[in-house]
Amino acid sequence: MELIISSICNATFCEAVYDNPLIESQLTKTQIELLALAEELNGKHLKIGTYNNYPLSWTERADNGTLIGGGVAFTIIDILREKFNFTFEVVIPNNNFEFGGSRPEDSLIGLVNSSKVDMVAAFMPTLYKLKDLVSSSVDIDEGVWVMMLKRPAESAAGSGLLAPFESHVWYLILTAVLSYGPCITLLTRLRSKLIKDHERYIPLSPSCWFVYGAFIKQGTTLSPEANTTRVLFATWWLFIILLSAFYTANLTAFLTLSKFTLAIETPRDLYKKNYRWVATQGGTIEYAVRDPDEDIHYLNQMISNGRAEFRSVSNSEDYLTMVKGGAVLVKDRTGIDHMMYADYLNKARQGIEETSRCTYVIAPNSFMKKNRAFIFPKNSKLKKLFDPILTNLLQAGIVNFLKNRDLPSTKICPLDLQSKDRRLRNSDLMMTYLIMVIGLAAAIAVFIMEIIIKKCFHIRLKTEGPRPKRTRANRVRFQNHDETQPPPYESLFGRNSRYKMTDQFQTKIINGREYWVVDTVSGDTRLIPMRTPSAFLYQRQRRM
Known part of the structure; x- marks a missing residue:
């Protein structure tokens, strides 16, 4: 109940219950001590240190030359001032x-440790190593430092035709395509040696062309009859069907969605990929990176090789210039949100299109987290007096409200822009162009090799002697044609026809399809489909 009342009163208008003089005799020792401290502070003049860290704290110089504090920290100070006068x-x-810093006046910790100020009104991290130097108030928030970088033009997971699968998946697919053809030849050769029948093994060249043709969803002239070979063919076809289904679905998703996968997601990525990054000079990040006991101390090596830089700038736009140049900015989340929102509003006022306003993006994982509080000199009485009020402000959600009151309720420039008008770019189709170039180059190379081989082979034949004349048996192309298979159309015409040719052909319609009725030289009768579009399916050639 006390917390609810404190939240409603905002720890400003209403006094605590123990301020009632009617019940002073019932106060505890701690309450009496707090009343004495409040009476002692009444009317005093304090020196409060701060630094420029918009929007949490900043200073402005008035016309008379005095400094005026602003930001969330001084809103809290105003609440304390009104309460304790x-x-x-x-x-x-x-x-x-x-x-x-080399002198105490160079930093806030130096000012407090040397008692040059009575307290610091800034969100300072509560570090264990500083407990012997300063006193910290109760935690007023949890500071989250994030990484801001320039929004990439394409996802780090890939773009274009190679995007649906990861690199190792493509390597495995390439291995399968290169190895399955020799496997078919090896297994069919082994079967032909163990099982003596009319079906011969499939040579390497037809096997490889079958694997390649099935991979691009083309047919084949091979017609295996053995169950072993049929299972091999069916296995490869099933593999291609499933692979094509997964590829098509993922390719559609990659080409239509605008969600990006960043190359930098964790601090470890900065170190592994050697990205250039920048942070505030003399800030918490620099202290944590240089401290050997911190988890991110491994980034200290990047300072020595020039990939990490600490700068103190007077204008936040200077940081944005560095990010545009390819650097990663490491800063607290509140400050970066205000920077991105201000940049978005400036571009909106300039009339820039909606799709081009979100120039920057925040990495999905945080860089570092630390609790933050106000700090006081060692053994300061102000800590004991201010802590109850700061606790009420924190539990009422007032601190969090003050940090985000100037920001929109929606997320600023999220990683997924939810764009509905995704258009294909040249980068998406670059692999298509590359395939065409590689294919043409391969065809030209094979053509040149064929010419060289033909010429060398022709010269060798000339040196060995005249080629033997082809006999009639050599000219017969369909000598060993399988009678159980549909005949090739080439066999209907020419000198080597296996059918009796007459001036008039007899036709017959069976099941709505027209056939030629022809007699073979052996006296049998055969039905041959007329040359309709479907009849081209029967135009096959028996490979020996």
Whole structure:
């Protein structure tokens, strides 16, 4: 109930229950001590240190030269000032640092540790190594540092025809295509040796062409009769059917959705891929990277090789210029959200199209998380007096509201822009162009090899002697044609026809299809489909 009342009163208008003089005799020792501290603070003048870290804290110089504090931190200070009736002046460090510097005046920690200020109104990380130097208030929020980078033109997972599968999947598919043809030849040769029948083994060249033709969904002239060979063919066809189904579905998703997979998602990616990144000089990130006890200390090696840089800038647009140049900015989430929102509004005022306003994107995983609080000199009485009020503000959600009150309720420039008008770009079809170029180059190379082989073979025949004349038996192409198979149309005409040719052909219609009725030289009768479009299916050639 006390928390509800404190939330409604905003820890400003209403006094605590123990302020009632009618029940002072019932107050505890702690409550009496807090009342004494409040009475002691009443009317005092404090020195409050801060630094420029928009929107959490910043300073402006008034016309008379005095500094005026702003941001979430000084909104909380105003609440404390109205409650305890004190005045204050703002002090800033010389170098706008949280940590470090050669003199105490260079950083906030130095100002507090040297007692040059009474407290620091800034969101400072509560680090274990600083407990002997300063005192921290109760945690007022959890600081989340994220990585902001320029939105890539295409997904890191791939683009175009190769996007649906990962690299190792393509390697396995290529291995299957190259190895299955020799497997067919090997197994059919082994079967032909173990089982003596009329079916011979399939040579390597037809096997490879069958595998390649089935891979691009083309037919084949091979007609196996053995169950073993049929199972081999059916297995490859089933593999191609499933592979094509998965590929088509994933390709459609990659070409129609605008969701990106970033190349940088975790701090480890910065180190592995050697990306250039930048952070605030003298800030929490620099302190954590240089501290050997921190988890991200491995990034310290990138400082020595020049891939990591710490800068202190007066204008946030300077950071955006670095990000446009390819650097990754590491900063607290609140500051980056305000930077991206301000950049979005500027582009909207300039009339830039909606699809081009989200220039930057935030990595999905955080860089680092630390609890943050106000800090005081060691053994300061202000800590004990301010902590109950800060706790009420935190539990009421007022601190979180103040941090996000200038931001829209929706996510700013998310990774998935939910675009519905995704158009194909040249980068999506680049693999198509590459296949055409490679195919033409391969055809030209094979053509040149054929010419060279033909010429060399012709010269060798000339040196060996005249070619033997072809006999009638050699000229018969369909000598060993299987009578159980439909005859090729070439066998109907010419000198080597296996059918008796007459001036008039007798036709017969069976089941709605017209056939020629012909007699073979052996006296049998055969039905041959007329040359309709479907009749081309029977135009096959027996390969020996």
